[in-house]
Amino acid sequence: MPVETDELQTIQDLVRWGGCRFTEAGLHFGHGTDNAFDEAAWLVADALKMPLELIAEYGQCRVTDTEREAVVVLLGRRIDERRPAAYLIGRTWFAGLEMLVSEHVMVPRSPLAELISHGFAPWAKPAEVGRILDLCTGSGCIGIAAAMHLPDADVDLADISPAALRIAMRNRALHGLEDRVRIIESDLFAAIDDEAVYDIIVSNPPYVAAAELESLPAEYRHEPQLAFAAGESGLDLVLRILRDAPDFLADDGLLIVEVGSAAETLQDRFPELHLTWLEFERGGEGVFLMRRPELVEAHAAFAKAVGDA
Known part of the structure; x- marks a missing residue:
């Protein structure tokens, strides 16, 4: 353990130290927190096996040498590996619900x-x-949250x-949804x-050009590239979804799609x-x-766009 950490006596000391080290290291945030000190608090709480919401209340409590070492190791990994x-x-x-993740799925963070x-x-x-159909579900967070709400x-x-x-x-089992949530391996609508x-x-x-x-x-490079890459324009999959969705929607059904950074490209493509x-x-x-009626009306344009892609 670095000598400088021997003086970190309380939970708040560890959060402050971690936040300062994260800032100094130039880490990127955006996988659950948006700043160095919230990120440090999250990791400190996990290393200490305590609820995050209790960090502030118990901030002045002293930690043991073993606890301090566990925190420092975890904070050090966040810096050294640039791993979310x-x-x-x-x-x-996500949506107030715990979700399990691994590097096989994106970290849930959608405004949805x-x-x-x-x-x-x-x-x-x-x-x-x-x-409801959650297409490109990844960890299942969107569909599972929808089932819970x-x-x-x-x-x-x-x-x-x-x-x-x-x-x-695993997330379906975590929330006891086996009876209402079905899992389908499918390339978009192909197996629906x-x-x-x-x-x-x-x-x-995926919508990243x-x-x-x-x-x-660097943090994003730990996530599966399959969940990002969407061709030169970022619209390869979005266009296919727009073309095919009407075949699976109720008469007044809704299609809701996050396209993030490809929003302007999509709007420019179809003014x-x-x-x-x-x-x-x-x-x-x-x-x-x-x-659905809007999608049906624009179907020819979407079909042509997919063919041109």
């Missing part, structure tokens, strides 16, 4: 959590949502990655039942298209909504 904190501890939170916590209102009536809905989780679906399966009809299809697909992918901070861009009280952007 969620991967270091194997879990994070806010919409899900409201049961997709005001765009849908929560009591009338009977079936809409206890009468059945949810399908679909992803092309078997490794990701194993994590989704042709007779399936969903009230809501929600997706956070090739040039942008090269410039991502005449009616896209409803959602706003979030807790921040976040790049999420659009379309109803």
Whole structure:
């Protein structure tokens, strides 16, 4: 253990020291926290096996030598490996729910959590949502959160990655949703039942353009590149979703897609298209909504775009 850490006596000492070291190291945040000191508090709490919400209340409590060493080792890994904190501890939170993660899935951080916590209102009536598809589900966080917040809905989780679906399966079990949540290995809609009809299809697909992918901070390179890469424009998968979604939606069903940094590219590609861009009280952007009739009306344009891609 570095000599300088011997003087760290309390929990607050460890959080302050960790936050300062994170800042000094120039770490990037955005996988559950947005600043060095919150990130340090999260890791300190995990190393001490205590709830994060108690860190402030017990901040002046002294730690043992063994506890101090465990904290310093974990904080040191965050600096040396540039690995997101969620991967270091194997879990994070989404829409108020614990989610298990590994480097086979992206760390959940979508603004869709806010919409899900409201049961997709005001765009849908929560009591009338009977079936949901979470496309490109990854860890399953979006679909599982939807199932928890809409206890009468059945949810399908679909992803092309078997490794990701194993994590989704663990999260389904964690929340006791085996009876209402189905897991499907599928390249977008390819393995979805042709007779399936969903009230809501929600997706956070890969949307990072090739040039942008090269410039991502080191932390993002621990995440599966399959979850990022979406061709030169970032729209390769989004266009396929737009083209095919009407075949699986109820008459007035909703398609909700996060396109993040590709939002401007999508709008420029289809300037005449009616896209409803959602706003979030807790921040976040790049999420659009379309109803089935709108998708059907624009189907020819989407089909052509996929063919041209």
